[in-house]
Amino acid sequence: MRRWASEGLRVGAGGELLGEQLRSAAEHLGLKGEDGPALAAEAWNCAVDVGLVEVTEDNTAAEADDESLPRPDADETVGTATPGPELATLTGGTPAEVLELWQDVLETQLADAAMPSFDELFDRLGQETGAEGPGGTPPTPEDLEWDPEAEEEFLDAALANLYLLGAGGGADTAEGTEDAEVPEDADEPAHPPVPLPVLAASMVLPDDPDTPGGAPTEEELNEVTAVMMRLDEQFRILEPSGLVEYRPVDDALLSAADEEQPPEDDNLAEDVSRYGVVRLTPLGVHGLRTRMVAAGVAAPAVGDLAEAGAEELLSALLRYPEKAAQEEATQWLARRETAAAARELLAAARGDDPAAPRRRLLVQQALALAGADAEPALREVLDDGQLGGLARVWLTERGATDVPPPGEEMVFWLTVDTFAAQLLGEDAAGTDELRELVSGLVEQHSGFFEKVWRVEHPATADVLEALGRLHPDRRTAKDARRAAHRARSTG
Numbered sequence: 001m002r003r004w005a006s007e008g009l010r011v012g013a014g015g016e017l018l019g020e021q022l023r024s025a026a027e028h029l030g031l032k033g034e035d036g037p038a039l040a041a042e043a044w045n046c047a048v049d050v051g052l053v054e055v056t057e058d059n060t061a062a063e064a065d066d067e068s069l070p071r072p073d074a075d076e077t078v079g080t081a082t083p084g085p086e087l088a089t090l091t092g093g094t095p096a097e098v099l100e101l102w103q104d105v106l107e108t109q110l111a112d113a114a115m116p117s118f119d120e121l122f123d124r125l126g127q128e129t130g131a132e133g134p135g136g137t138p139p140t141p142e143d144l145e146w147d148p149e150a151e152e153e154f155l156d157a158a159l160a161n162l163y164l165l166g167a168g169g170g171a172d173t174a175e176g177t178e179d180a181e182v183p184e185d186a187d188e189p190a191h192p193p194v195p196l197p198v199l200a201a202s203m204v205l206p207d208d209p210d211t212p213g214g215a216p217t218e219e220e221l222n223e224v225t226a227v228m229m230r231l232d233e234q235f236r237i238l239e240p241s242g243l244v245e246y247r248p249v250d251d252a253l254l255s256a257a258d259e260e261q262p263p264e265d266d267n268l269a270e271d272v273s274r275y276g277v278v279r280l281t282p283l284g285v286h287g288l289r290t291r292m293v294a295a296g297v298a299a300p301a302v303g304d305l306a307e308a309g310a311e312e313l314l315s316a317l318l319r320y321p322e323k324a325a326q327e328e329a330t331q332w333l334a335r336r337e338t339a340a341a342a343r344e345l346l347a348a349a350r351g352d353d354p355a356a357p358r359r360r361l362l363v364q365q366a367l368a369l370a371g372a373d374a375e376p377a378l379r380e381v382l383d384d385g386q387l388g389g390l391a392r393v394w395l396t397e398r399g400a401t402d403v404p405p406p407g408e409e410m411v412f413w414l415t416v417d418t419f420a421a422q423l424l425g426e427d428a429a430g431t432d433e434l435r436e437l438v439s440g441l442v443e444q445h446s447g448f449f450e451k452v453w454r455v456e457h458p459a460t461a462d463v464l465e466a467l468g469r470l471h472p473d474r475r476t477a478k479d480a481r482r483a484a485h486r487a488r489s490t491g
Contacts, residue, residue, distance in 0.1 A: 001029070001044050002087050003083075004025060005053055009082075010081075011055060011079050012077060012079075013079075014055075015044075015079065015081055016044075022040055023037055025044060026039065026040040028040075042240065047084075048081070049105075050108065051085065051086045051104075052083075052084050052086045052090075053083065055081050058080075099286065099287075099290075102287070103287060103290060106287045109238055110152075110155060112237055113233075113237040114152045114234075115151075154230070156291075158203060160292060162194060162278065162280060162288075163288045164300075166194055166279070166280060191285060193277045195272050195276070196228050196232065197275050197276075199278065200224045200225075200231060204220055204224045204227055228249070228275065229249075231278075232248055232249045236248055242283045242284065243287060244281060245279045246276070247273060247276060247277040248276055250274040300316070300320060302324060304316075306331045306334075308332070310341075310348035313328070313329070313348075314345075316328075329366040329369060333366065333370055337373075338371055338373035340377075342370055342374035343380070346377060349390075350386055352458050357417045358421045360386070360390060361421035361422070367394055374394075375395065375398070382403075382404065389411070392404075412451055412455045413457055415441070416457045417459070419467070420457070423463060439471060439472065439473075442471065449480055452483060453483040454490075461488045464480050464484035
């Protein structure tokens with residue numbers, strides 16, 4: 001578009017292309033079909049917004065701001081568009097400079113996406129104030145019940161959640177989205193596809209719902225649906241910018257929603273991808289991370305911690321999704337000699353603070369990625385009260401036959417520590433898998449609670465209380481709560 005206007009181009013108000021110019025621009029860009037002129041207009045407006053094209057208005061156009069003078073016709077040229085200074089950035093700038101220019105493109109697209117559509121504006125005008133605002137004046141945002149700041153905050157929150165859901169590939173892929181037609185960039189690690197309902201729910205549902213069983217209320221489900229519809233419109237606008245790859249909500253579902261009827265095809269309700277699937281592109285990951293960091297929001301990216309110490313690594317991984325934590329640990333280990341890395345991790349795992357059990361679980365998971373060269377570091381801590389059990393598990397899993405059996409005290413301490421890491425974690429409590437694990441553990445050890453409450457671990461009482469909540473047998477659950485009380489009384 002910038003080159004197309006290299007000789008200077010007469011344009012309408014605001015630098016807009018007019019009539020035949022739009023058709024010529026579409027042809028220049030190779031855009032065919034009915035949407036060609038509209039797409040060309042979007043490209044042109046973007047070029048104007050980011051300084052690839054500069055518009056100089058005529059004096060008469062400037063005078064038209066005076067309400068006492070007649071306004072120019074909509075198809076009348078009122079200025080001249082000439083090449084702006086930014087083309088040199090695209091053709092000869094550094095990668096960082098090109099990305100900075102694209103960041104400006106992103107900002108213009110985000111502003112467009114946060115604006116209500118013309119149809120929505122007309123609907124609001126017709127329903128509330130007629131063709132104009134009160135008293136025949138132009139309508140204001142208040143007349144339209146539109147809060148620009150709130151709309152921008154909504155979109156920012158959605159994009160931040162999208163980034164965090166997929167950080168490091170950590171989002172769980174919902175059933176039905178694995179084969180969704182959202183292409184990947186072969187040269188970059190792809191953010192996973194995120195179903196639109198999952199993203200919408202992350203913005204509506206509380207992290208720890210107070211409703212029975214954590215089930216969302218009907219009101220919350222309706223709000224999730226409304227958020228989905230808003231996001232569907234916005235992602236359709238944002239996709240051409242290169243921020244996201246997006247499979248929109250199925251038109252059949254939109255029609256059914258408009259008519260307040262279920263879709264005729266029963267398979268639509270079972271195919272999650274029909275409700276929209278979005279994925280950040282590698283460029284989008286960069287763009288959002290740049291915005292989030294500038295706003296002071298934590299924006300984790302795999303590889304950030306490759307040069308960090310073990311304490312900093314583990315502290316950060318406490319907040320990472322499982323897959324992202326695994327990838328980060330893999331890169332961290334790859335930068336270090338295996339035995340030295342294992343020693344550093346083990347040293348950082350020690351402690352009696354509330355996060356210590358989670359750190360030890362993370363270390364266990366990280367060392368599972370380490371090779372046989374880590375063995376000397378594990379053998380060095382066999383007699384350590386906090387790390388000896390972990391070391392025995394690692395060595396036994398690798399076929400070592402000379403590992404000394406742990407004493408009963410170590411066995412029960414490791415049991416409490418492991419449950420503290422899992423039961424007291426944000427995402428673990430209440431799962432069916434943990435209930436089965438709790439039931440099996442109690443059945444395997446006679447007098448389990450009589451022994452466990454005596455374990456000298458900071459989390460013993462909390463773990464026993466959690467076991468009492470999770471165990472399906474009332475009598476056993478009562479025994480667990482009684483043991484928790486005894487642990488607190490002696491602690």
